[in-house]
Amino acid sequence: xxxxxxxxxxxxxxxxxxxxxxxxxxxxxxxxxxxxxxxxxxxxxxxxxxxxxxxxxxxxxxxxxxxxxxxxxxxxxxxxxxxxxxxxxxxxxxxxxxxxxxxxxxxxxxxxxxxxxxxxxxxxxxxxxxxxxxxxxxxxxxxxxxxxxxxxxxxxxxxxxxxxxxxxxxxxxxxxxxxxxxxxxxxxxxxxxxxxxxxxxxxxxxxxxxxxxxxxxxxxxxxxxxxxxxxxxxxxxxxxxxxxxxxxxxxxxxxxxxxxxxxxxxxxxxxxxxxxxxxxxxxxxxxxxxxxxxxxxxxxxxxxxxxxxxxxxxxxxxxxxxxxxxxxxxxxxxxxxxxxxxxxxxxxxxxxxxxxxxxxxxxxxxxxxxxxxxxxxxxxxxxxxxxxxxxxxxxxxxxxxxxxxxxxxxxxxxxxxxxxxxxxxxxxxxxxxxxxxxxxxxxxxxxxxxxxxxxxxxxxxxxxxxxxxxxxxxxxxxxxxxxxxxxxxxxxxxxxxxxxxxxxxxxxxxxxxxxxxxxxxxxxxxxxxxxxxxxxxxxxxxxxxxxxxxxxxxxxxxxxxxxxxxxxxxxxxxxxxxxxxxxxxxxxxxxxxxxxxxxxxxxxxxxxxxxxxxxxx
Amino acid sequence: xxxxxxxxxxxxxxxxxxxxxxxxxxxxxxxxxxxxxxxxxxxxxxxxxxxxxxxxxxxxxxxxxxxxxxxxxxxxxxxxxxxxxxxxxxxxxxxxxxxxxxxxxxxxxxxxxxxxxxxxxxxxxxxxxxxxxxxxxxxxxxxxxxxxxxxxxxxxxxxxxxxxxxxxxxxxxxxxxxxxxxxxxxxxxxxxxxxxxxxxxxxxxxxxxxxxxxxxx
Numbered sequence: 093x094x095x096x097x098x099x100x101x102x103x104x105x106x107x108x109x110x111x112x113x114x115x116x117x118x119x120x121x122x123x124x125x126x127x128x129x130x131x132x133x134x135x136x137x138x139x140x141x142x143x144x145x146x147x148x149x150x151x152x153x154x155x156x157x158x159x160x161x162x163x164x165x166x167x168x169x170x171x172x173x174x175x176x177x178x179x180x181x182x183x184x185x186x187x188x189x190x191x192x193x194x195x196x197x198x199x200x201x202x203x204x205x206x207x208x209x210x211x212x213x214x215x216x217x218x219x220x221x222x223x224x225x226x227x228x229x230x231x232x233x234x235x236x237x238x239x240x241x242x243x244x245x246x247x248x249x250x251x252x253x254x255x256x257x258x259x260x261x262x263x264x265x266x267x268x269x270x271x272x273x274x275x276x277x278x279x280x281x282x283x284x285x286x287x288x289x290x291x292x293x294x295x296x297x298x299x300x301x302x303x304x305x306x307x308x309x310x311x312x313x314x315x316x317x318x319x320x321x322x323x324x325x326x327x328x329x330x331x332x333x334x335x336x337x338x339x340x341x342x343x344x345x346x347x348x349x350x351x352x353x354x355x356x357x358x359x360x361x362x363x364x365x366x367x368x369x370x371x372x373x374x375x376x377x378x379x380x381x382x383x384x385x386x387x388x389x390x391x392x393x394x395x396x397x398x399x400x401x402x403x404x405x406x407x408x409x410x411x412x413x414x415x416x417x418x419x420x421x422x423x424x425x426x427x428x429x430x431x432x433x434x435x436x437x438x439x440x441x442x443x444x445x446x447x448x449x450x451x452x453x454x455x456x457x458x459x460x461x462x463x464x465x466x467x468x469x470x471x472x473x474x475x476x477x478x479x480x481x482x483x484x485x486x487x488x489x490x491x492x493x494x495x496x497x498x499x500x501x502x503x504x505x506x507x508x509x510x511x512x513x514x515x516x517x518x519x520x521x522x523x524x525x526x527x528x529x530x531x532x533x534x535x536x537x538x539x540x541x542x543x544x545x546x547x548x549x550x551x552x553x554x555x556x557x558x559x560x561x562x563x564x565x566x567x568x569x570x571x572x573x574x575x576x577x578x579x580x581x582x583x584x585x586x587x588x589x590x591x592x593x594x595x596x597x598x599x600x601x602x603x604x605x606x607x608x609x610x611x612x613x614x615x616x617x618x619x620x621x622x623x624x625x626x627x628x629x630x631x632x633x634x635x636x637x638x639x640x641x642x643x644x645x646x647x648x649x650x651x652x653x654x655x656x657x658x659x660x661x662x663x664x665x666x667x668x669x670x671x672x673x674x675x676x677x678x679x680x681x682x683x684x685x686x687x688x689x690x691x692x693x694x695x696x697x698x699x700x701x702x703x704x705x706x707x708x709x
Numbered sequence: 710x711x712x713x714x715x716x717x718x719x720x721x722x723x724x725x726x727x728x729x730x731x732x733x734x735x736x737x738x739x740x741x742x743x744x745x746x747x748x749x750x751x752x753x754x755x756x757x758x759x760x761x762x763x764x765x766x767x768x769x770x771x772x773x774x775x776x777x778x779x780x781x782x783x784x785x786x787x788x789x790x791x792x793x794x795x796x797x798x799x800x801x802x803x804x805x806x807x808x809x810x811x812x813x814x815x816x817x818x819x820x821x822x823x824x825x826x827x828x829x830x831x832x833x834x835x836x837x838x839x840x841x842x843x844x845x846x847x848x849x850x851x852x853x854x855x856x857x858x859x860x861x862x863x864x865x866x867x868x869x870x871x872x873x874x875x876x877x878x879x880x881x882x883x884x885x886x887x888x889x890x891x892x893x894x895x896x897x898x899x900x901x902x903x904x905x906x907x908x909x910x911x912x913x914x915x916x917x918x919x920x921x922x923x924x925x926x
Contacts, residue, residue: 106751106759210762234758234785267760267785268747325720339785346784349723411788434790437842439805440833442734442825444770481827650830655769659829676831 094142101275109264112235112271113202114139116242121279122146123169126157129555130176131211132265133204137174141567150558150567153526154179158186165199166291168282170246174202177218191225192301193290194253196282198246204260207382208409215407217383222257222360226305228312229257229360231338232264236271241357244321252311261382263339313361321357324370331423333374335367337381340410344380347415364394371396376422382410446477448656449686451549451596451622457652458603459485466516466610467502471495473520474554475547482653493527495519499542500535514610521548522560535615536585543609543616549624557627581617596620599693625686633687635703638679642699645675649691656684657691726779727881728787732806733798734823735772738869743774745873749890750778753882758782794879796872799823804839810848817876819855819868851920858912867909874913884914
């Protein structure tokens with residue numbers, strides 16, 4: 093049960109920023125909401141799926157998600173679209189192309205920046221898009237503000253005929269805080285008109301719309317100047333004032349409760365005159381913002397003397413002690429900072445691992461055995477973990493779908509410089525449908541020599557197990573047509589003799605097919621077809637155990653990388669040629685083992701056998 | 710919406726806040742424990758902020774959950790050196806996060822060891838005596854084998870409730886508030902487990918007290 097969705101108006105409860113955004117979208121009367129899953133934004137749509145009277149959809153990628161939302165807005169309904177920061181790069185084309193005609197029904201794009209890089213390939217600042225696309229940017233700092241600001245963003249969007257950006261960060265999305273909710277509004281639909289001069293951006297129409305966009309900028313500045321979301325908080329110590337936005341403003345307030353603070357909620361366009369007046373009231377100004385110095389640079393350009401990234405860290409999350417230290421430095425004071433001075437104890441890394449029984453284990457085991465022969469391009473998903481111990485079997489990872497296209501490019505050069513190398517691209521099912529199909533058809537068309545390992549575990553695993561067109565279920569779990577990968581790949585031009593559906597738990601067969609296909613010319617597709625162990629499609633088999641007295645310590649099974657296999661002891665012996673050899677004896681944790689049997693095939697002495705109830709200690 | 714006024718608003722008061730950091734490994738119940746602490750604080754009318762950092766994968770990685778409560782909580786996360794309490798579900802993880810504790814903070818640690826593949830594979834050593842290392846930093850450390858107690862009571866799933874019981878006397882509110890919150894959750898979802906969890910909570914609480922008494926002598 094979704095308690096936030098069920099909560100009556102005026103109730104106050106603990107909710108994450110993502111849940112608060114969902115509630116605000118629904119309360120604002122949005123008709124359509126779309127997204128592609130991506131940390132830290134995923135739970136917005138998952139939560140919205142529990143609300144009535146709104147069409148909620150997983151899209152195949154962010155470009156598609158935004159275009160569906162744009163269509164709904166043009167039709168006159170309020171529409172919302174969510175994604176992570178790098179998702180908006182994928183949607184950049186519609187984002188910057190829709191900005192001239194703008195929005196009809198309110199259109200809000202919720203974009204979640206992974207400040208501190210907990211689950212992304214970069215730490216980019218989505219507020220740039222507001223400047224790039226002449227769109228207002230809202231920056232909530234906690235759950236209450238997230239709910240309130242998304243509703244205000246719809247109002248501003250509709251009032252000025254412009255899409256609005258709701259810039260979230262991990263410390264809004266994934267922080268639970270108390271927030272009060274309200275009733276769902278029932279805004280009337282905006283009339284839909286056939287109007288090619290506005291909705292068909294051929295050059296002649298687009299040119300005519302340009303002056304409107306700049307006039308709109310002026311109205312948005314006025315809106316921002318009068319917005320109660322941009323508020324000044326008093327402080328008794330006027331030696332230093334702080335200008336801040338988002339969760340950074342919360343940290344600034346905690347760090348310096350006596351410093352006057354100008355908190356920007358609608359942070360673009362900036363209320364410049366108010367900020368100038370604020371700066372005039374204090375001796376020094378510090379701008380506290382996360383990722384890029386956007387507010388700082390614009391203030392400096394306007395002739396306001398401020399500090400910012402010159403004294404604050406250039407990247408990573410800001411915390412109250414960092415702000416406190418920085419302010420103290422600017423004021424020529426010292427504050428005791430035992431924690432910042434104390435070095436954390438050195439402890440081994442604990443990188444995330446593939447799960448026990450994960451269907452990605454054997455593909456990476458096989459690739460690790462072909463390591464000398466292959467260059468392996470990786471993609472975005474759990475299987476990027478193939479880069480780590482013990483497989484060391486991912487050589488590149490850039491962005492969604494790039495495993496296929498980059499393998500293609502690598503091959504074009506390596507076939508001249510190192511013709512013995514073969515290219516293998518690894519990509520998951522959802523990533524393939526997101527942006528992989530185009531790369532595959534491109535490879536076939538341009539006669540590439542690449543083996544594509546399509547690791548189909550029938551879910552978007554890394555973001556928590558969402559459905560997509562390959563699972564045959566929609567966001568509500570209702571049945572929907574299911575992609576047939578074989579038919580799809582053959583239609584894109586893959587030779588049917590080089591397309592294989594393989595059970596990844598059948599290690600010998602997978603290895604044989606992979607070894608054959610990497611040597612074959614042209615494009616091959618090998619699709620593994622077992623579900624993610626964390627989904628309800630997965631069924632456990634009875635667990636396995638190691639017969640301790642038969643284990644020879646060869647350690648072969650450890651190369652599978654299954655976390656259910658544990659080392660019990662190590663010994664050093666001398667082999668018959670007098671060389672020292674390390675032996676590693678193992679056991680299998682029956683609580684984690686899923687009984688997938690893949691380690692059995694790697695065991696020399698055949699001492700991995702089904703565990704019986706009485707044999708489990 | 711109404712237009713702004715020129716008089717600055719006062720903004721939120723920054724009052725005393727209790728900071729609890731819960732740490733462990735994905736799948737151990739770290740987030741559930743943090744959620745229960747948050748709910749207990751809410752039941753007393755506190756303002757609460759709670760946040761997690763879970764790594765990329767869902768299992769096996771480091772997980773920390775920050776719980777902050779008081780009359781008004783502004784910043785979302787606990788900075789290094791600012792935690793009043795640390796609950797460690799795994800002993801090396803407790804060591805990893807020791808410096809998040811205030812110098813006079815208290816750590817409640819389950820001594821269970823879960824070596825990751827990089828350790829069992831021989832790439833990194835597991836610390837010999839993490840508890841001693843934590844104590845060497847001058848902080849109060851209460852360490853015991855919560856898993857062994859859980860097994861004695863019938864299931865390892867009770868580790869979570871045992872650790873919450875152990876921390877209960879170190880909170881700025883009566884232990885019974887947390888106990889009621891934990892049991893109310895079971896009463897609503899799994900009533901058959903209420904008795905067992907009550908026993909686990911009380912055993913955890915008694916064990917922590919014993920350890921403290923032993924140290925005091």
